[in-house]
Each structure stands twice: as structure tokens, then as C-alpha cells.
Amino acid sequence: MEIALIGNPNTGKTSLFNNLTGSYEYVGNWSGVTVEKKVGVFKNNKGRLIDLPGVYSLNPLSKDEGVVTSFFLKEPVDRLLNILDASQLERNLHLTLQLLEYEKPALIGLNMVDVATKRGIQIDTEKLSQILGVPVVPVVARSGKGCDRLIEVISTSSNHSKVKRHVYYGNAVEDAINKIGIELIGKTDHSPRWLAIQLFEGNDYVKSYLSDLVEAHKLETLITQLESVVINEYNNVKSLANYIYVKRKEVIEKILKASVQKMKTSEPLSEKIDAIVTNRYLGMPIFLLCMYLMFMLTFDWLGTPLSDVLDGLLTGPVTIGFESILNAINASDFIHALIIEGLIAGVGGVLVFVPQIFILFFFISLLEDSGYMARVALVMDRIMESVGLNGKAFIPMMIGFGCNVPGIMAARTIETPRERLMTILLTPLMSCSARLPVYALFVGAFFVGHKALVVLSLYVLGIVVALILAKIFTKTLLKSETSLFVIELPPYRLPQVQSLWRSTWDKGKGFVRKAGTFIFAGSVFIWLLSYAGPNGLKVDMDDSFLAMIGNLFAPLLEPIGFGTWQAAASLITGFLAKEAIISTMNIIYFVPENASLQGLLSDYFTPLAAYSFMVFILLYIPCLATAATIYKETGSRKWTAFSILYALFIAYILCLVIYQGGKLFGLV
Ligand SMILES: Nc1nc2c(ncn2[C@@H]2O[C@H](COP(=O)(O)OP(=O)(O)OP(=O)(O)O)[C@@H](O)[C@H]2O)c(=O)[nH]1
Numbered sequence: 001m002e003i004a005l006i007g008n009p010n011t012g013k014t015s016l017f018n019n020l021t022g023s024y025e026y027v028g029n030w031s032g033v034t035v036e037k038k039v040g041v042f043k044n045n046k047g048r049l050i051d052l053p054g055v056y057s058l059n060p061l062s063k064d065e066g067v068v069t070s071f072f073l074k075e076p077v078d079r080l081l082n083i084l085d086a087s088q089l090e091r092n093l094h095l096t097l098q099l100l101e102y103e104k105p106a107l108i109g110l111n112m113v114d115v116a117t118k119r120g121i122q123i124d125t126e127k128l129s130q131i132l133g134v135p136v137v138p139v140v141a142r143s144g145k146g147c148d149r150l151i152e153v154i155s156t157s158s159n160h161s162k163v164k165r166h167v168y169y170g171n172a173v174e175d176a177i178n179k180i181g182i183e184l185i186g187k188t189d190h191s192p193r194w195l196a197i198q199l200f201e202g203n204d205y206v207k208s209y210l211s212d213l214v215e216a217h218k219l220e221t222l223i224t225q226l227e228s229v230v231i232n233e234y235n236n237v238k239s240l241a242n243y244i245y246v247k248r249k250e251v252i253e254k255i256l257k258a259s260v261q262k263m264k265t266s267e268p269l270s271e272k273i274d275a276i277v278t279n280r281y282l283g284m285p286i287f288l289l290c291m292y293l294m295f296m297l298t299f300d301w302l303g304t305p306l307s308d309v310l311d312g313l314l315t316g317p318v319t320i321g322f323e324s325i326l327n328a329i330n331a332s333d334f335i336h337a338l339i340i341e342g343l344i345a346g347v348g349g350v351l352v353f354v355p356q357i358f359i360l361f362f363f364i365s366l367l368e369d370s371g372y373m374a375r376v377a378l379v380m381d382r383i384m385e386s387v388g389l390n391g392k393a394f395i396p397m398m399i400g401f402g403c404n405v406p407g408i409m410a411a412r413t414i415e416t417p418r419e420r421l422m423t424i425l426l427t428p429l430m431s432c433s434a435r436l437p438v439y440a441l442f443v444g445a446f447f448v449g450h451k452a453l454v455v456l457s458l459y460v461l462g463i464v465v466a467l468i469l470a471k472i473f474t475k476t477l478l479k480s481e482t483s484l485f486v487i488e489l490p491p492y493r494l495p496q497v498q499s500l501w502r503s504t505w506d507k508g509k510g511f512v513r514k515a516g517t518f519i520f521a522g523s524v525f526i527w528l529l530s531y532a533g534p535n536g537l538k539v540d541m542d543d544s545f546l547a548m549i550g551n552l553f554a555p556l557l558e559p560i561g562f563g564t565w566q567a568a569a570s571l572i573t574g575f576l577a578k579e580a581i582i583s584t585m586n587i588i589y590f591v592p593e594n595a596s597l598q599g600l601l602s603d604y605f606t607p608l609a610a611y612s613f614m615v616f617i618l619l620y621i622p623c624l625a626t627a628a629t630i631y632k633e634t635g636s637r638k639w640t641a642f643s644i645l646y647a648l649f650i651a652y653i654l655c656l657v658i659y660q661g662g663k664l665f666g667l668v
């Protein structure tokens with residue numbers, strides 16, 4: 001048994017999917033969280049459940065919506081599970097009617113009944129089920145309420161559809177549907193009625209599907225004639241697609257009248273909050289203040305003290321413990337150095353930042369789940385528009401603060417290819433969590449009194465550079481008009497502790513896992529390079545292979561403030577993963593016991609050079625995983641190479657300005 005979850009964006013499909021399959025896919029309170037198909041197995045092992053991106057209709061506008069239409073056309077599925085947001089039935093039912101026209105067995109999960117009840121909306125599910133001719137099960141996907149019943153209905157209801165026509169589109173359209181039906185006899189497994197109606201709505205995917213089965217000009221003539229008939233007949237109808245929409249709307253109104261009772265209407269608190277946080281003048285300062293608080297918590301109040309505790313454990317008991325084990329088993333010098341100076345320094349040096357990373361992820365999850373993120377997109381819209389993008393492009397960028405990879409994936413929800421490409425190219429400039437350890441180390445060493453402010457300045461710099469580049473790209477490489485900005489403002493939702501923790505953990509575990517695998521292997525390799533040189537093993541580090549490689553690039557970095565082989569070598573490993581920068585530095589600047597890396601850094605960097613170094617790390621190159629994602633999403637080697645090269649160029653120029661300019665102004 002295979003069941004597909006379909007519904008409008010942000011109606012809780014993925015929440016339900018997670019609940020029914022026990023998986024943990026990305027959930028968030030805005031439209032367009034899920035951007036690709038995900039398959040899971042029901043907890044009772046009775047079949048597979050497929051999660052899809054949310055769509056308002058089967059006529060796709062953007063790439064993630066296209067996933068759903070292709071799915072409908074290409075992949076046979078036994079049954080559809082249509083998820084409706086009970087508090088937004090009127091809008092949700094447009095899709096439901098299209099799904100019922102698809103004439104596959106379907107059932108409805110009426111989600112968010114908790115929200116609906118709170119807003120005084122009462123739905124007679126029996127009645128609704130009776131009218132629509134399919135089972136309707138009320139659920140609360142977030143808490144799992146009603147899920148058992150849903151499973152029960154899924155396994156007991158029949159796998160055969162009872163075709164029930166809900167919308168009668170009028171004689172002219174119905175005739176045309178029949179004509180197409182005759183053409184399609186024996187040629188397709190899909191419902192001809194569904195194909196015809198989708199075609200009339202202007203669905204390009206269906207059009208190209210049909211073009212293999214029916215002569216294109218026949219369809220064209222049919223549509224043109226039909227369109228003129230309906231426009232002539234109804235004077236408030238603008239197009240055939242619009243006519244179909246209107247007809248569905250009439251039916252929906254009837255359905256609602258028979259099955260829904262509404263007590264209250266508006267939701268004043270949400271509007272009051274919006275009036276403040278999206279205010280023309282206050283919106284931006286509020287957003288910056290939120291970020292500032294986040295960094296205060298990460299670097300001053302909570303994160304750093306916790307990291308210090310971890311660091312103490314690592315350089316103290318953990319190292320001592322390993323030392324005594326190594327001594328007890330009479331380990332060779334090589335093994336001893338590999339474990340203490342390579343692995344503990346390299347992997348431990350990254351793990352120390354776990355508390356800070358988790359605090360950051362907690363904040364990002366809060367941003368995502370509360371509904372504030374969509375508001376920030378709205379606040380940014382005015383600026384984004386002036387550089388040829390729109391506010392929606394800011395959502396992938398904000399997700400990029402956690403990790404650039406999902407950020408770039410999130411750009412699939414952007415409708416126009418040009419803006420999507422631009423967002424993909426610019427998202428790597430957002431400071432991801434892997435860059436955070438570098439900041440933590442350097443602000444701790446050089447900017448003790450202003451840690452949060454300095455880090456905030458880096459994040460803002462990333463955004464500003466992205467905006468300036470967007471403007472430049474719009475004027476040169478990617479010319480065209482900005483598209484219309486349409487964004488859903490989701491209702492504010494008080495995030496649940498449990499789901500917040502799960503999404504924080506889900507993001508954070510990647511960091512921990514990477515430390516245990518990639519950074520582990522990397523640390524061994526880097527350490528070997530630092531341990532061996534042309535003259536054999538156990539060389540002075542300045543004569544190691546690592547120093548040789550670093551020295552190749554060091555002169556280039558001299559003008560921007562950090563022309564040492566150590567900095568160069570760290571930057572090279574940073575292309576593999578940004579966390580590797582920290583582990584490399586820990587290995588290179590290995591300091592036994594009491595002395596700290598932070599203290600040592602001041603021998604190699606001035607504060608100005610340190611700032612320049614952080615800016616370089618912020619901008620210089622997308623990491624390997626990000627570059628691979630850019631390639632996957634753009635399908636173009638040229639743009640992938642471009643994304644790497646332009647970033648290097650911009651980083652260098654900007655650091656040159658910062659370092660040389662700073663020196664001119666007498667900064668050190
Ligand atoms: N109050 C309430 N909130 C819910 C319920 N189900 C989901 N949510 C919240 O609704 C938001 C959207 O949930 P998702 O599961 O990501 O929705 P989706 O339909 O997969 O969204 P897209 O992937 O964007 O189409 C999240 O903030 C959930 O925590 C529910 O039954 N009640």
C-alpha cells in the first residue's frame with residue numbers, strides 16, 4: 001500500500017508524516033518547508049507514506065510545486081491522503097476538489113482542529129465526509145491526537161474510489177471535457193476528466209503530457225474556442241482558468257455552508273504583533289535586536305561559559321585519561337602524538353563548540369517555528385526589491401544561517417528561475433553555523449568586551465555583501481524585472497518544547513556527526529601532514545608538508561593581514577568543511593595543557609588581522625557540500641565554478657579594504 005500526502009503549504013503534512021512513520025523530516029511554520037518528495041514506512045509496517053511539498057493547486061508555479069504535479073502524472077499511487085487546515089478550509093478545498101477529480105481513492109485528514117476550535121470554527125466532519133464522498137478524520141498532527149484513528153480508517157476503508165462529481169462546469173466545458181475524453185480512450189491510465197480540466201487551467205505539465213497523446217493543434221483550437229465561449233457568457237470572468245476557479249468556489253461555498261459553523265472571526269493579537277514587528281521603521285531594528293540577543297546568549301551569557309567547561313574537561317581529565325591509557329599500553333610516540341595532538345586537538349577542538357552551536361540552532365528553530373521568519377521576509381522585502389530580488393529570497397538566506405545546504409534547497413520555492421539562481425548564488429554568503437567556532441575563538445582572543453557585537457557585524461556584513469552583489473548581478477549577468485512578492489504570513493504558533501528540541505537536535509546532530517566522521521578523518525590526515533615532511537617523520541612543524549603547502553599561498557595572504565602558512569593551511573582545509581578550519585588550527589597551534597590557543601593566537605594575529613581573517617572565512621568559498629548542492633540545484637558547472645570564484649574574489653577585495661584601510665586609519 002502506498003499513500004501520498006497532499007495539501008496546501010503549512011498545513012502540517014510533514015508533522016503528520018513524522019508522526020505516522022516515526023521519522024524526522026523538516027517542519028517549520030512557513031509555506032514551502034518541504035521541497036522534495038520524501039518516502040517513509042508506516043510505523044505498523046503496513047505500507048509506505050509519501051510526503052510532498054505543499055501546493056495550492058496542481059498547476060505549478062515553482063520548482064517545488066512541480067514535484068507534486070510530476071508525481072501525479074508519473075508515479076502511480078494507491079491512495080491520496082489530503083491534509084486540510086481546519087482553520088483555512090475555504091482556501092484548502094480548492095485543492096481537494098482537484099484531487100477528487102483525479103479519481104483515485106482518497107481520504108481527508110482534517111488537521112489543526114485545535115487551532116480551528118480556538119478560533120470558534122466548528123466542523124461537522126460527518127457531514128463533510130458525506131458531501132465529499134470520502135472519509136474525513138480530524139487530527140492534531142503536532143501532538144499526534146487522532147493519528148490512531150486515521151491509521152484505522154486508512155486500513156479499513158476501501159481501496160476503490162467511488163467517483164462522485166462535485167463540480168459541474170457548465171455545458172460548454174463539460175462538452176469539451178468529453179471530447180478530450182474520447183480522444184484519450186485507451187491511451188492513458190489517468191482520469192481523462194482530470195487531465196482535461198487541468199489542461200483548461202493552463203497546467204503546462206499536463207499539456208506536455210497530453211501532447212504525446214493528442215495532436216497539439218486540436219487541443220489548442222478546443223481551448224481557444226472554449227475560452228471565448230466562457231468569457232462571452234460571463235462578463236466577470238477573465239480567462240478559462242479563472243472560470244474554473246469561480247465554478248469551484250461556488251461549490252466550496254455550498255460545502256462550507258452545510259458543514260461549518262463559525263463563532264468568532266478575527267484574531268486581533270496576531271495583527272497587533274504584526275503591526276509592530278513588520279512596521280516600516282521598527283521591523284529592521286527588531287530583527288537586529290533579536291540577532292544581537294541571540295549572539296549575547298551564544299557568546300556571553302550561556303554558550304561560552306559552557307564551552308569553557310567542556311574545554312576544561314578536554315584539556316584536563318580527558319587528555320590526562322588518554323595519556324595514562326597510552327602509557328599503560330606502552331603506545332609508541334607516533335600513536336601517542338596522533339591521539340593527543342591529532343585527534344583530541346582536532347576533533348575535541350570542534351566538539352568544544354557544541355553548546356554555542358546548539359544555542360544558535362535553538363534560536364533558528366524558534367525563528368522557524370514561531371512564524372516570525374515570514375515576517376522578517378516581509379520586512380526585508382523593500383530592500384530586497386531594490387536589488388532585484390524579493391522578500392521571499394530572504395527565507396533561504398535565513399535558513400542558510402544554520403547550514404547553507406538546506407538554505408540553497410529552500411530556494412526551490414522561488415518562482416522565477418532568475419531569482420532562484422541568484423538566491424542560490426548568494427546564500428553561501430550567509431554565515432553558517434560551521435563558521436561560528438572560528439568567530440568564537442577569535443572574538444574570545446581579540447574582542448572580549450564586544451563579542452556579540454563583532455559577530456553581529458559579520459552576519460550583517462554577509463547580508464549586505466549579498467545585497468550589493470544582487471544589485472550588481474541584476475544589472476549585469478541576470479537582467480530582468482523583479483517578480484511580484486507574494487508571501488503567506490503564517491499564524492503565530494507557540495512552539496512546543498518537544499518539537500523545538502527535536503528540530504534543534506536534528507540540526508545539531510549533523511554537527512556532532514561530522515565531528516565524529518569527517519573531522520575525525522581530516523584531523524588524522526592534517527596531523528600526518530604536520531608530523532611528516534620531506535626530511536622524514538617527526539619534523540619541526542615549520543618543515544612539514546603542511547607548512548610547505550601553506551607557504552605556497554601565504555604570500556598571497558600577506559596584504560590582507562595573515563600571510564602565515566598556518567592561516568593558509570587552515571583556509572585550504574576549510575573548503576572541505578568550515579569546521580575543519582578550527583580543527584586544523586588546533587593541530588597546528590597545538591598547545592599542551594595550560595596554555596590556551598587563544599593566548600597563542602595573539603602571536604600570529606593583530607586584532608585588525610583577526611577581523612580581516614573572520615571576514616575572509618565568512619565570504620571566501622562555499623564548502624564542498626555547499627558547492628555540490630549548488631551544482632545539483634543549478635545543474636550547471638559554470639554557475640558552480642562562478643559561485644566559488646566570485647566568493648574568493650569578493651572576500652579578497654573586501655579584506656584588502658578592511659586591512660589596508662584599517663592600517664591607514666591607524667588601527668592595528
Ligand atoms: N497547532 C497546531 N500546529 C500544527 C499542527 N500540525 C502542524 N502544526 C504546525 O504547523 C507548522 C507547519 O507544519 P509542517 O508539518 O511543516 O507543514 P507542511 O504541510 O509539511 O508544510 P510545507 O512542507 O511547507 O508544505 C509547524 O509549525 C507545525 O508545528 C496541529 O495539528 N496543530
Ligand SMILES: [Mg+2]
Binds near residue numbers: 015033034053054
Ligand atoms: Mg512539509
